[in-house]
Amino acid sequence: MxxxxxxxxxxxxxxxxxxxxxxxxxxxxxxxxxxxxxxxxxxxxxxxxxxxxxxxxxxxxxxxxxxxxxxxxxxxxxxxxxxxxxxxxxxxxxxxxxxxxxxxxxxxxxxxxxxxxxxxxxxxxxxxYKSQWEDRENRPYWMYVAILDGRTRPLHRALNGKVFRCDDPFWDYFYPPNGWKCRCRVRALSAAEVESLGLTVESSAGNLSFKDVLLDAKTGEAIEVAVYKGTDAGGRAFTVSPDAAWSYNPGKAAWQPNLDLYDHQVAVKYLEGGLTGPDYRMFFEQRTAGNFPVAVLDEGFQATIGAKSQTVYLSDQTLAKNLIAHPELSIADYQQLPQIVSMAQLIVQDGDQSLVFVKRDDKIYHAAIKATKSGNGLFLTSFRFTSEADMERVKKRGTVLMDEMGK
Incomplete structure (x- = not known):
């Protein structure tokens, strides 16, 4: 280099x-x-x-x-x-x-x-990243830029000129650097610049997946990396992944608090404020994409389900599906998720999902939480109202880990 x-x-x-x-x-x-x-x-x-x-x-x-x-x-x-x-x-x-x-x-x-x-x-x-994110209202489109010379990696070359919205999940895994001695960068663009340059704004929806790659040949240790499937300027299909241990966004990871390091009650208070702020409203209205932290598990809950993390995320894709399946839930209901999960009265393990039930204001909330394959991540997979009868059916079908509903 x-x-x-x-x-x-x-x-x-x-x-x-x-x-x-x-x-x-x-x-x-x-x-x-x-x-x-x-x-x-x-x-x-x-x-x-x-x-x-x-x-x-x-x-x-x-x-x-x-x-x-x-x-x-x-x-x-x-x-x-x-x-x-x-x-x-x-x-x-x-x-x-x-x-x-x-x-x-x-x-x-x-x-x-x-x-x-x-x-x-x-x-x-x-x-x-921080500067570009703060200016996202003016320049909401980001273009991947690779230095094109004899040392450019073919897969980095293939991404050169690709444009995605700044909140596309692509940037969670491919914001440079994407490997040792990577020289790529990101250029922020306004809508007018995208139009004047004749650029096409792409979406990673349906084109992002994940795979395990070898991290340490001595131990056989593997790590998960993102995989993006796209087409180059000539219309040829390609598949690209960051190098092992580089499949993340260093700026986003650094500037956002790591709630796993916070005391549980402090993390709950942080989320209560965050879920009533403009960023979450934009996320709820599906004007931004990605994963949003919506709940944290206390130590007892973590131990009960064997979780390695306390932070529960809601993905934009799950939110979109849930809004269609359960339109009766308002943003006010979603804003109660930190308290609902923290006040779990009934926890049932049903397959690979941990089902949480809480009765509040004559309503019974049902939230489903699932761990990633590595166990290091937790995601909300479903959120809805339920009934006493449905709750009893779930108890019979699954394994009851905690039951304080009648107390």
Whole structure:
């Protein structure tokens, strides 16, 4: 990858880019695979750095590189002596606790290069995402832009010039960077610009799927990535996926709170406010797409159904189907989801779904929650009113995990 021209990349002191790095907490990981995707967007980590002071040294140097437009050589010249002094340099033997061990690489010029490139490119794209999202009323269409030269990956080349609405789920998985040393970016466009350039706005509806790809050849560990099926400028069909561990939007992950890290009651209050705000109203009116957090499970509920996450999301596709199937539900009913799930009086496991029942104001609400294949995600799959008779039928059909309905 050619030298990143930081000064030209940002043009001025990039407040949002520096803010992206500064808002991250710290976490420790032995392998880069231990902290992936959204977790990496919210926490600064370097594989095999197990001391906080060394992590701080590296991040401080990255902050200065961005603020002052430093080249990699300047970044390396400042940081390398500090890392050597503190013993985080070269190859070392690390014991495995069972009498054996392995030789591992700590700091090196090559590793510093990777740290510099990945963090600056990711921070830059996260800053661009925030600016573009804040300006979405004026420029609601985003175009994927790849640098077209001899090093461009064929699949990134195929996406070049593709235009989607800014709220299309495509950007949840394909907002750059989409792999190691990815140089792609996104250009925001107004409706007038789309028309004047003769561009076609596409939709990912029906063209997005997911697959598991190998993450670590040693352990056989796999990770889920998005798959997009499209056609190129010549009308030829193609299928594209980000590299393993890059199937996420670093900006969206970083700037939105991770409710799984919040105390349950704090998360409930956050959602109560969020579901009465303009973003949720636009989502409910189907003017925006994606996944919206609508509920959080308390520890007891999580333990009861074996969930690994507390946040429950509602997808735009499920909402659309539910609005057709159950038009009697108003936005006011959907805005009660945080309380309804938190106040679950009856939980029944029915196949792969956890069914929640709550009686409020002479109405019985029925919400169905399903975990993703990995168990790390939770989605609301159905929401409706129900009856005492239907509730009893469900109890007989499924496995009752909790029943406080009569108390």
């Amino acid at each position: 050619p030298e990143i021209d930081v000064a030209n990349l940002f043009g001025r002191e990039p407040e949002q880019v520096v803010e992206y790095l500064k808002q991250k907490g710290y976490t420790f990981s032995w392998r880069w695979q231990d902290t992936l995707e959204a977790a990496h967007a919210r926490a600064f980590t370097v594989a095999k750095v197990m001391r906080l002071d060394i992590l701080q040294d590296i991040r401080d140097s990255l902050d200065r590189a961005i603020r002052e437009g430093r080249t990699f050589e300047q970044f390396q010249r400042e940081l390398m002596p500090t890392l050597k002094t503190k013993g985080w340099w070269g190859k070392v033997m690390v014991g495995d606790g069972a009498g054996g061990g392995e030789v591992v690489q700590l700091g090196s010029p090559r590793r510093l290069r990777t740290i510099y490139d990945v963090n600056l490119q990711t921070a830059n794209q996260a800053g661009r």
